[in-house]
Amino acid sequence: LNRRNFLRAAGVGLGSAVALLFPDLPAIAGTVVETTRETVASSIGQGTPDATYAGGTVIAITRDGMVLSSAQTQRPVRVSATTGFWKETVVDFAAVQLGDHVDAFGVPEANGVLHAAKVDVNLVRFDGIIETNDAQRITLRLTRGGTAQVALSPFIEVVNVDDASPRKGGVHGLSRGVLIGGVGVRTADGQRRATRIWAGR
Amino acid sequence: MTRYVGSASYFCCYPDPCGCDEGCCRGPDCSYLYCDQPTHATGACCTCNTFNWGYAWKSFCNTCCDTNLYENLSCGFQAWIGRADGSAWFQAPQVDHGPLTCVMVDLTKPLFAQLSPTGDLSPGIIPNIRFDTVSPG
Numbered sequence: 001l002n003r004r005n006f007l008r009a010a011g012v013g014l015g016s017a018v019a020l021l022f023p024d025l026p027a028i029a030g031t032v033v034e035t036t037r038e039t040v041a042s043s044i045g046q047g048t049p050d051a052t053y054a055g056g057t058v059i060a061i062t063r064d065g066m067v068l069s070s071a072q073t074q075r076p077v078r079v080s081a082t083t084g085f086w087k088e089t090v091v092d093f094a095a096v097q098l099g100d101h102v103d104a105f106g107v108p109e110a111n112g113v114l115h116a117a118k119v120d121v122n123l124v125r126f127d128g129i130i131e132t133n134d135a136q137r138i139t140l141r142l143t144r145g146g147t148a149q150v151a152l153s154p155f156i157e158v159v160n161v162d163d164a165s166p167r168k169g170g171v172h173g174l175s176r177g178v179l180i181g182g183v184g185v186r187t188a189d190g191q192r193r194a195t196r197i198w199a200g201r
Numbered sequence: 202m203t204r205y206v207g208s209a210s211y212f213c214c215y216p217d218p219c220g221c222d223e224g225c226c227r228g229p230d231c232s233y234l235y236c237d238q239p240t241h242a243t244g245a246c247c248t249c250n251t252f253n254w255g256y257a258w259k260s261f262c263n264t265c266c267d268t269n270l271y272e273n274l275s276c277g278f279q280a281w282i283g284r285a286d287g288s289a290w291f292q293a294p295q296v297d298h299g300p301l302t303c304v305m306v307d308l309t310k311p312l313f314a315q316l317s318p319t320g321d322l323s324p325g326i327i328p329n330i331r332f333d334t335v336s337p338g
Contacts, residue, residue: 050312105311118321163328164326195323196325198210
């Protein structure tokens with residue numbers, strides 16, 4: 001199968017795949033949107049979905065998998081003992097909850113299921129210039145406009161942007177006017193909590 | 202010729218599709234301002250939305266880049282981005298450059314995750330990334 005035909009086959013098989021993973025969830029299986037896109041010739045560039053990735057909101061969870069829903073489609077994801085999970089820190093599958101946003105990376109199976117190797121849960125990304133920092137919370141003037149509050153996770157790392165080496169002073173070394181980027185977790189109440197911040201020297 | 206060695210990070214386009222730096226593409230549908238300029242290309246936030254799966258990845262310029270990298274490259278210019286040790290390379294269209302970055306390239310999320318030492322996005326910033334304008338091979 002070439003890539004296009006593979007994805008066509010995957011789309012046709014998706015409903016049965018969900019039923020296979022989640023036999024107790026017929027309503028969800030019935031709402032699966034088949035993949036009919038044909039602009040999938042390459043995994044690089046614009047408009048090119050990659051079968052090794054699935055992202056979306058968790059709408060169903062069972063013992064060994066979940067279904068992710070996005071505006072485009074719904075896709076079943078299988079997990080196993082080797083699947084790695086991140087949700088603010090390294091966690092296990094039990095930490096994934098309905099309504100979480102998941103980015104899953106792995107190996108596509110012939111039935112359309114993604115067998116996940118790595119899963120990021122509620123990961124958020126931000127860029128901006130520091131306005132205030134009290135070592136508990138940072139106020140950022142976002143690069144894209146507006147301001148945002150970013151709390152600091154107990155797992156926070158602060159690194160230098162050029163080589164990702166630990167930054168001297170940690171969070172205390174982040175002063176007003178410094179341009180930073182970062183990742184973190186979006187909490188249930190919608191707040192950002194930074195787990196890693198990088199900054200210029 | 203190696204043009205850049207340093208750190209790279211993904212740029213959050215979706216579900217925040219108009220999050221580009223000042224000077225890139227903006228607007229509620231990411232369809233105007235600089236999107237029609239030949240040096241700003243059609244990628245980055247212009248293509249990141251529910252139905253387009255391109256993601257932009259930027260390499261930081263804060264302290265480590267040669268300003269000669271601020272070239273006017275045509276829309277869709279193909280670049281190579283990969284690990285500095287040459288163990289992984291992906292070709293991708295360059296979509297922008299600017300005061301906060303050396304380059305931005307359109308590379309799918311899974312491919313960028315392959316450059317991550319842990320295979321996922323949670324590290325945020327990835328060191329030891331190389332960007333070339335000619336094939337490393």
